[in-house]
Structure formats: C-alpha cells, structure tokens
Amino acid sequence: MADGSIGTPAIGASVRRREDYRFLTGQGTYTDDINRPGQVYAYILRSPHANARIGGIDTSAAASSPGVVAVFTGKDLEADGIGGLPCGWLINSKDGSPMAEPPHPVLVTDRVRHVGDHIAVVIAETLGQARDAAERIDIDYAVEPAVVDSVAALRPGAPLVWEQAPGNVCYDWHLGDSAAVETAIGKAARVVKLDLVNNRLVPNAMEPRAAIGEFNRATGEYTLYTTSQNPHVIRLLMGAFVLHIPEARLRVVAPDVGGGFGSKIYHYAEEAIVTWAAAKVRRPIKWTADRSESFMSDAHGRDHVTHVELALDADAKFLALKVSTLANMGAYLSTFSTCIPTYLYGTLLAGTYTTPAIYVETKAVFTNTVPVDAYRGAGRPEATFLLERIVDLAADELGIDPAELRRRNFIARDAFPYQTPVALQYDSGDYQTTLDMAMEAAGYAGFEARRREAAGRGKLRGIGIATYIEACGIAPSAVVGSLGARAGLFESAAVRVHPTGSVSILTGSHSHGQGHETTFAQLVSDHLGIPIDSIEIVHGDTAKIPYGMGTYGSRSLAVGGSAIIKAMDKVIAKGRKIAAHLLEAAEADIEFKDGEFTVAGTDRSKSLGEVALTAYVPHNFPHDELEPGLDETAFYDPKNFTFPSGAHIAEIEIDPDTGHLTVLNFTASDDFGRIVNPMIVAGQVHGGLAQGIGQALLEGCVYDTETGQLLTGSYNDYAMPRAADFPNFVLSTHVTLCTHNPLGVKGCGEAGAIGAPAAIANAIVDALKHLGVRHVEMPATPERLWRTIQEHQTRAAAD
Amino acid sequence: MQKTVSLTVNGKPATATVEGRTLLVQLLRENLGLTGTHVGCDTSQCGACVVHVDGEAIKACTLLAVQAEGRNVLTIEGVADGDTLHPMQEAFRNNHALQCGFCTPGMVMSALDLVKNNPKPTEKEVREYLEGNLCRCTGYHNIVLAIIEGATVMRGETPPVAPHGPAHGVAAE
Numbered sequence: 004m005a006d007g008s009i010g011t012p013a014i015g016a017s018v019r020r021r022e023d024y025r026f027l028t029g030q031g032t033y034t035d036d037i038n039r040p041g042q043v044y045a046y047i048l049r050s051p052h053a054n055a056r057i058g059g060i061d062t063s064a065a066a067s068s069p070g071v072v073a074v075f076t077g078k079d080l081e082a083d084g085i086g087g088l089p090c091g092w093l094i095n096s097k098d099g100s101p102m103a104e105p106p107h108p109v110l111v112t113d114r115v116r117h118v119g120d121h122i123a124v125v126i127a128e129t130l131g132q133a134r135d136a137a138e139r140i141d142i143d144y145a146v147e148p149a150v151v152d153s154v155a156a157l158r159p160g161a162p163l164v165w166e167q168a169p170g171n172v173c174y175d176w177h178l179g180d181s182a183a184v185e186t187a188i189g190k191a192a193r194v195v196k197l198d199l200v201n202n203r204l205v206p207n208a209m210e211p212r213a214a215i216g217e218f219n220r221a222t223g224e225y226t227l228y229t230t231s232q233n234p235h236v237i238r239l240l241m242g243a244f245v246l247h248i249p250e251a252r253l254r255v256v257a258p259d260v261g262g263g264f265g266s267k268i269y270h271y272a273e274e275a276i277v278t279w280a281a282a283k284v285r286r287p288i289k290w291t292a293d294r295s296e297s298f299m300s301d302a303h304g305r306d307h308v309t310h311v312e313l314a315l316d317a318d319a320k321f322l323a324l325k326v327s328t329l330a331n332m333g334a335y336l337s338t339f340s341t342c343i344p345t346y347l348y349g350t351l352l353a354g355t356y357t358t359p360a361i362y363v364e365t366k367a368v369f370t371n372t373v374p375v376d377a378y379r380g381a382g383r384p385e386a387t388f389l390l391e392r393i394v395d396l397a398a399d400e401l402g403i404d405p406a407e408l409r410r411r412n413f414i415a416r417d418a419f420p421y422q423t424p425v426a427l428q429y430d431s432g433d434y435q436t437t438l439d440m441a442m443e444a445a446g447y448a449g450f451e452a453r454r455r456e457a458a459g460r461g462k463l464r465g466i467g468i469a470t471y472i473e474a475c476g477i478a479p480s481a482v483v484g485s486l487g488a489r490a491g492l493f494e495s496a497a498v499r500v501h502p503t504g505s506v507s508i509l510t511g512s513h514s515h516g517q518g519h520e521t522t523f524a525q526l527v528s529d530h531l532g533i534p535i536d537s538i539e540i541v542h543g544d545t546a547k548i549p550y551g552m553g554t555y556g557s558r559s560l561a562v563g564g565s566a567i568i569k570a571m572d573k574v575i576a577k578g579r580k581i582a583a584h585l586l587e588a589a590e591a592d593i594e595f596k597d598g599e600f601t602v603a604g605t606d607r608s609k610s611l612g613e614v615a616l617t618a619y620v621p622h623n624f625p626h627d628e629l630e631p632g633l634d635e636t637a638f639y640d641p642k643n644f645t646f647p648s649g650a651h652i653a654e655i656e657i658d659p660d661t662g663h664l665t666v667l668n669f670t671a672s673d674d675f676g677r678i679v680n681p682m683i684v685a686g687q688v689h690g691g692l693a694q695g696i697g698q699a700l701l702e703g704c705v706y707d708t709e710t711g712q713l714l715t716g717s718y719n720d721y722a723m724p725r726a727a728d729f730p731n732f733v734l735s736t737h738v739t740l741c742t743h744n745p746l747g748v749k750g751c752g753e754a755g756a757i758g759a760p761a762a763i764a765n766a767i768v769d770a771l772k773h774l775g776v777r778h779v780e781m782p783a784t785p786e787r788l789w790r791t792i793q794e795h796q797t798r799a800a801a802d
Numbered sequence: 803m804q805k806t807v808s809l810t811v812n813g814k815p816a817t818a819t820v821e822g823r824t825l826l827v828q829l830l831r832e833n834l835g836l837t838g839t840h841v842g843c844d845t846s847q848c849g850a851c852v853v854h855v856d857g858e859a860i861k862a863c864t865l866l867a868v869q870a871e872g873r874n875v876l877t878i879e880g881v882a883d884g885d886t887l888h889p890m891q892e893a894f895r896n897n898h899a900l901q902c903g904f905c906t907p908g909m910v911m912s913a914l915d916l917v918k919n920n921p922k923p924t925e926k927e928v929r930e931y932l933e934g935n936l937c938r939c940t941g942y943h944n945i946v947l948a949i950i951e952g953a954t955v956m957r958g959e960t961p962p963v964a965p966h967g968p969a970h971g972v973a974a975e
Binding site for chain 2: 032694723755
C-alpha cells in the first residue's frame with residue numbers, strides 16, 4: 004500500500020507506517036507463520052525441578068512412539084562436539100579476577116538448574132505426536148534443595164548452583180571512588196538511607212519465541228528462521244561458538260517479529276537445537292514456544308536487591324552516593340546478562356545530578372532460576388528507580404519539595420559536555436526544562452487542592468516525580484571493548500540505488516515494532532530528495548544485509564540511522580563525480596539538493612535517477628576514475644553513547660479500605676534529540692510507560708523459595724497490564740541535539756520503562772507518607788498497599 | 803482420530819481434516835493457511851486469536867475445530883474490502899494503534915465486536931471491553947483512540963482530528 008507517498012514529508016512528520024497494511028490484514032510473516040516443505044516439529048522436554056541431578060535418561064519408549072522422527076539428548080550434542088551458549092561480556096571483580104563463567108549447555112546432561120531447563124528434544128511429524136512422545140521419556144532425577152533469591156543464595160550453606168562459583172558469586176564488581184564517597188558521607192549534614200528491591204519481570208513479548216532450522220544437503224547450507232532482534236549476532240554466536248558452521252554456510256532470517264523488549268536479543272538453546280537437528284534428520288524442524296515455555300525459558304529482567312545512601316550538605320546539595328546491589332543472574336549467564344547490572348547500571352548513577360562522588364558495588368549471584376538479562380531499559384530503570392526514590396526520600400526528610408531538591412542538584416544546561424564520576428560524559432541535555440514542562444502539564448502547582456478534595460472523599464492522593472538519564476545509542480566499540488564486551492557495537496547499512504532511481508536500504512537494525520520501514524524511509528527521503536514510495540527498507544536476513552548488530556538499547560536511529568546517512572553520503576559523493584562528468588563541470592561545482600545534482604549557479608542539473616542510470620548503463624562514464632554502479636556500504640561506530648533524558652510525573656489515588664490504586668494522570672516530558680516521526684516516538688513512549696507502570700503496580704515474577712517452582716508461569720498468575728489499568732498519557736518533547744551523531748538523535752525506546760516505575764513509587768509514598776510510610780516495594784498491588792496502610796495505621800495508633 | 807470439518811471462512815466454504823483435539827485456531831492457521839490469527843498464550847488470556855463465529859467474537863483457542871462444523875467464521879483476512887481497509891483497520895493505521903502487529907488482528911476483531919454491540923463507546927467502555935486483549939507495545943493509548951475513531955467512522959460521522967496530525971502533514975515542533 005502506498006502510504007506517506009505525497010511529496011517528501013520527511014524528518015519531523017508523523018508519516019503513517021508503511022508496515023501497517025500487512026499487519027492489519029493478517030499478512031504479516033512471523034516465524035510461526037512460515038512452513039517449510041517436509042517440515043517436522045520439535046518439542047523440548049523441560050525440567051520440572053529447580054535443582055536435580057540426572058541419574059539417567061531413557062528415551063527408548065519416546066523414540067518408538069507414533070510419528071517420532073528422532074529424540075536427542077545432551078549426550079548426542081556432546082558426541083557431536085556442540086559447544087555451549089556463549090556469554091558476550093566479561094566482567095572482572097574488584098580484585099581483578101574474571102567472573103565465574105560456568106558452561107551453558109544447549110541440552111543438559113547431568114544436572115538441571117532451573118525449572119524449564121532443557122533436557123531433550125523430540126522431533127515428530129506433528130507437534131501433538133512430539134508432545135505425546137516426550138511424556139514417555141523416563142528421567143531418573145535426584146532432587147536437591149534449590150535457591151531462588153540472591154540474598155538466600157549468599158547465605159552460608161546455601162545450595163550451590165555451580166561448583167565453579169563458590170558462594171554462588173559470579174562476580175563482585177565495583178565502580179567509582181570509595182574513599183571519596185566515605186569522606187563525603189563523614190562530613191555530610193545528612194545521610195539518607197534506603198533498602199529496596201527492583202522486582203523480577205518477565206518480558207512477555209506477545210509473539211512467543213519460535214525457530215525453524217533447515218539444512219540443504221545439496222549445498223551444505225543451513226538456514227535458521229528465528230524470532231530475533233539481531234540475526235547477524237545469532238549467526239555469529241551460534242555459528243562460531245555452538246555449531247561451528249562458517250558464516251558463509253549459515254543464513255539467519257528474523258522475519259516479522261512480534262515484540263522483543265530485549266528478550267529476543269539473546270542466542271537461545273532452541274535455535275541451536277533445530278538448526279543442528281535439521282541436518283541430523285534431514286528435514287526442516289519447527290519449534291514454537293507456548294506461553295508457559297516462554298515464562299520458563301525467555302530471559303527475565305531486573306531482580307536487584309539494593310542498599311543506597313545519599314549524602315547531602317546543609318544546602319541540600321548532593322555530596323555522595325553509595326550503592327550496593329545484589330543482582331540475580333539466574334542459573335546460567337545469558338548473552339549480555341553480565342553487563343546489565345554493571346556497565347549499564349552503575350554508570351548511570353549520576354542521573355541528572357551533579358553528585359561529585361559515587362561508588363557502586365554489584366555482586367552478581369547464581370540461583371536456580373531462569374537466566375536474567377536485558378529487559379527494556381536494562382540497568383537504567385534499576386539505576387533510576389533507586390536514585391529517584393532516595394532523592395524523594397531526602398526531600399521528605401529535609402522538608403523540601405521534591406521538584407526543588409532536584410532543581411538544586413541538576414546538571415545545568417550550560418554545563419555540557421559533562422563528565423560524571425562514573426565514567427560517562429554526557430554530551431547534551433536540559434533537565435530543568437523537561438521538569439518544568441512536565442510540572443506545568445501535570446498541574447503540579449495545584450496538586451495540594453486535589454489532594455484535599457480526594458481526602459474529602461476518603462481517598463489518598465499522591466503525586467510523584469522522576470527524572471531520568473539513560474545511555475543509549477549503544478555503543479562505542481572501543482569503549483565497550485575496554486570494559487569487557489566481546490563484540491563490537493557499530494551498525495552497518497548499504498544504500499543500493501537501482502538503475503531507474505529507486506533505492507533499497509539494507510540495514511543491520513531490526514524492526515520488531517519500531518517502524519523502521521517508515522522512519523528510515525523518512526531519513527532517506529529527506530537526504531536523497533526522493534519520494535518515500537521509491538525507498539525500500541530491507542532488514543532481518545543475513546543473506547540480504549551486509550552485516551548488522553541489531554536493535555536494542557534505543558540504538559536503531561542513533562547508530563543504524565547514522566550508518567544509513569554515512570552510506571548515502573558515499574552515494575552522493577560518487578553521484579557528484581558522475582554528474583560532473585555528464586555535465587562537463589568540475590566536481591567541486593556540483594551541488595546536491597532535493598534529488599538533483601546541479602552545477603552551482605546554473606540551471607544545469609541531473610537527477611539522482613539519471614545519475615543512477617548512467618552508473619548502470621555506463622556508456623558515457625568516467626571509467627578511468629570510477630567503477631560502474633551506485634551501491635555503497637557504510638559502517639558507523641558511535642563516538643559516544645547518547646543521553647536521552649526527561650521528567651515523568653504520576654498522579655495516583657488509593658482507596659485505603661481496599662488498597663485499590665488508580666493512575667489518574669501520567670505526564671512525560673522527554674528529550675530524545677531530533678525527532679524524525681513524532682507519532683512513532685509517542686507510541687514508543689506509551690509502550691514504555693505501560694511496561695514501567697506495569698512493573699510498579701502489577702508485574703512480578705515469583706518463585707517458590709522452598710521448591711524453586713515458578714509460581715507466576717502463565718497469564719493467570721503473572722499480571723500483565725491491560726487497557727483499563729492506564730489513563731491516557733500526556734506527552735511532550737523538548738529537543739537538545741545529540742552532538743556527536745549526524746542526525747542529532749538520542750533514542751526513545753526505553754524512556755518510558757525507565758522513568759515510570761520511580762514516578763509511580765514516589766506518588767504512592769507521597770500519598771502514604773502522612774502515615775509514616777518511607778517506601779513501598781514493587782509491584783504495589785492492592786494487597787501490598789492495603790497491608791502497608793494497615794500496618795502503619797496500627798503502628799500510629801500504638802504510638 | 804481424524805475428523806472432517808466443513809465450515810465457511812471469510813465467506814468461502816472450507817473443509818479440513820483434523821484431530822479431535824485440534825483447536826479452531828490451529829485449523830485456521832495450519833489447515834487453511836490463515837496465519838493472521840495468532841496464538842500468544844495457552845490460557846485464553848491474550849486475545850491474539852479472536853475471530854468471529856456466526857457474528858460473535860470468540861477466542862479461537864477456546865473452540866475445538868470440530869465445534870466449528872457448519873459455522874460461519876470471519877478472520878482478520880476477511881475484514882478488508884479487497885485492497886481497501888475496513889474503517890476500523892484504517893483507524894488503527896491512522897492512530898498508530900499497532901507496533902509489532904502481533905496482537906493487532908485480535909484487537910481489530912474485538913474492536914469490531916465492541917462497536918457492533920455498542921456503536922458509540924466511551925474511552926472507559928473501550929478500555930474495559932479490551933480486558934481480554936493484551937498488547938505489550940502500545941500501552942493501549944492509541945488502540946483506544948483508534949477504536950473510538952473507527953466507531954465514529956462506522957456510524958457515518960466525521961471523526962475528530964487525528965491526534966498525530968494529518969497523515970502526511972508536517973508535525974509541530
């Protein structure tokens with residue numbers, strides 16, 4: 004369908020999405036929609052126990068069940084020399100020693116370490132037959148005690164998840180100047196302290212993960228269709244580390260993907276299983292998770308236990324911040340798990356403030372749970388939550404308005420570039436303006452009247468502010484390499500101008516809801532001066548795209564978009580040479596604007612299409628100087644992170660009799676740098692807010708502490724946010740440009756999930772502080788709120 | 803045990819051979835290749851599989867395929883008029899009410915059911931009606947706007963100005 008095709012309404016226009024037609028008519032192609040000739044189905048047998056030694060696995064009955072093609076266990080993989088799933092980031096402990104890095108087998112052999120751990124795969128003609136046969140696999144389990152939370156895992160005598168990790172410690176990392184922090188705390192007028200938990204979440208992209216493996220006997224080529232945010236990364240990890248297949252013989256396709264939120268970054272066992280087994284059984288193999296499997300096999304998010312101290316001087320200026328965190332890693336190290344509670348967390352603890360001394364230590368802990376990795380925001384929501392909670396608590400203790408305390412401590416808008424004490428250098432921002440905008444839009448000044456009105460109805464009303472900073476546009480490769488990353492984090496793009504002037508953009512970014520087919524086309528339309536209809540955005544297939552690091556960390560526009568700009572500039576540079584030849588002018592005199600190459604000061608010009616045709620039909624062409632064709636590739640490695648920021652304000656009301664909470668208003672004022680498509684940006688913020696409010700009020704992954712069973716393993720038990728849980732959101736944006744990428748963009752994908760939890764939590768405490776409440780853990784369910792109110796009322800009565 | 807089911811899907815007769823345990827959603831996706839109807843959960847919570855059976859919205863994971871014998875099923879593939887989107891689909895597009903698109907078919911089918919029963923729903927009624935449809939991308943904000951706009955157009959009225967501005971206009975700021 005032709006959308007956004009009138010003229011070139013490029014940057015800054017709410018161009019309606021070009022991808023929508025296929026999704027609205029049921030013509031999207033998600034992995035599970037794909038069927039390959041001769042396809043069979045895989046069912047993964049998963050552990051029902053959190054920690055058990057496996058004495059033996061008898062697959063004989065399953066193997067002879069109706070329709071079964073093959074049954075494989077970890078021993079079969081071992082016999083083939085199949086490697087384990089790699090971890091992409093090495094973290095060193097305080098003492099310089101490397102993290103404990105136990106194996107992460109594709110299928111376990113001798114022990115299961117969490118409920119849902121992969122034991123065997125049954126491949127059959129139908130999924131029903133595979134599932135039926137899996138029930139006939141006999142496993143000799145010796146069940147042992149399990150440990151699921153990070154505090155318990157560190158206690159002496161706790162069940163040990165890995166021999167290689169004494170005390171269940173993966174690493175004990177730190178960042179910042181401990182001595183400076185202790186000195187500042189020693190001379191502070193006040194030190195505010197808080198213990199808090201960042202609750203464990205299950206990402207729950209609506210499309211469950213799926214994978215189809217295929218092997219071509221004639222060519223020796225493997226193809227994997229998978230629900231991935233970064234198909235090239237999967238090709239690299241699975242090809243190089245797990246299956247030992249050279250890139251040239253492994254194609255990875257990530258077609259339409261139904262949401263990711265981080266959970267589809269990682270290389271998962273099922274991808275390796277179907278790819279490897281496809282060659283064994285010589286048939287394409289499809290695996291699709293059901294939702295229960297998603298709950299026990301998709302990487303989870305958050306799960307921090309933290310102690311924080313904020314030191315202030317007599318003028319309420321922040322002197323120092325001290326943070327100590329336990330981060331639950333689960334039973335295995337997922338692909339990027341180790342960098343989340345360290346370099347995507349500790350480095351963000353300056354927030355929007357001038358705090359001169361910061362020290363953070365993070366102990367990463369193994370438990371008998373699903374691996375924990377990045378989930379929307381990834382480290383930055385955790386940093387923002389503790390920082391904005393302790394700032395509000397300090398405001399309350401000092402009797403200063405929370406907005407005023409923030410104002411006193413903001414990094415000034417003229418202080419950029421600003422070097423924080425935790426390694427980052429912010430390039431631009433204007434925190435006071437976004438806060439002012441949010442306060443204005445939220446009617447902050449008139450709140451006390453609304454609180455009184457609510458109190459007259461017997462309701463407890465609260466307002467909460469959170470400001471945030473995030474590090475996006477991930478990431479400068481040399482910087483992250485020096486911090487332990489085992490990958491580069493550039494992006495690539497190819498701009499292929501076809502002979503008749505239409506353009507294909509091959510981007511390494513991956514869209515799983517972000518609307519790249521529209522936003523990127525706007526960029527190209529603006530830069531090359533051609534209609535959006537002439538532009539095709541191609542992504543998600545290693546056979547088509549030169550290379551790609553994929554989409555996460557709000558990096559697509561800042562890094563992927565910059566690569567597209569760079570490649571377009573190469574096209575324009577070559578086009579100028581061709582145009583100069585055609586127009587018999589000096590190259591230096593050729594200007595490119597609105598799709599035309601013009602001899603400066605004249606009306607003599609050649610369109611991009613004419614230049615392209617000449618490049619592909621090079622009869623009159625400067626062959627001694629140029630190659631034919633107009634097809635350029637660029638790689639862009641960012642010079643720095645980008646630093647989106649903003650202020651979120653929540654207004655809530657609690658019924659003290661029931662604990663029922665209503666979100667009355669939610670206001671977000673964000674600085675994302677230049678905005679290409681405001682409609683898509685608003686959509687990203689809405690979604691992030693819903694996940695952030697979901698974390699604050701509804702969502703929490705719960706394991707049974709005795710048995711290690713996953714208690715929230717379905718939508719009957721895990722509270723997903725629904726439409727009636729939210730008000731309409733009130734959004735605004737303020738622009739300070741990123742100073743180091745060509746577009747001036749910062750990224751918008753994670754902001755909502757970063758700011759919202761603290762804003763909601765602060766509003767709740769504001770509503771309850773008259774009862775003596777200092778903090779309420781998330782999710783603040785009606786039961787938790789009711790109990791909190793009851794306990795404090797009882798305590799107040801006793802006093 | 804295999805059984806043959808005959809039904810009408812999107813106005814055309816269809817026949818499929820299924821197992822007794824086959825669900826309607828599996829029949830649609832696997833036997834008929836109508837993959838617009840999605841499966842997002844296994845507890846009938848997410849609503850990605852909502853279709854209309856004899857004019858009523860139903861989660862296609864809650865009906866056995868054999869129960870659809872002789873019945874009239876409408877899926878997302880049958881909603882548009884040829885290449886022209888139904889006003890509700892158009893409203894979803896105009897209001898950016900979809901991102902990854904996975905929940906979208908179920909949302910549209912539920913929205914059509916809502917408007918059939920309540921041609922002029924309020925925002926609150928829309929939010930409450932969507933109790934059975936989960937979306938993880940949009941925060942529901944634009945879905946609610948879209949359904950109200952779609953309902954307005956379906957009543958033959960002119961919808962208010964789209965919150966994101968005209969489709970091709972240059973946005974403010």
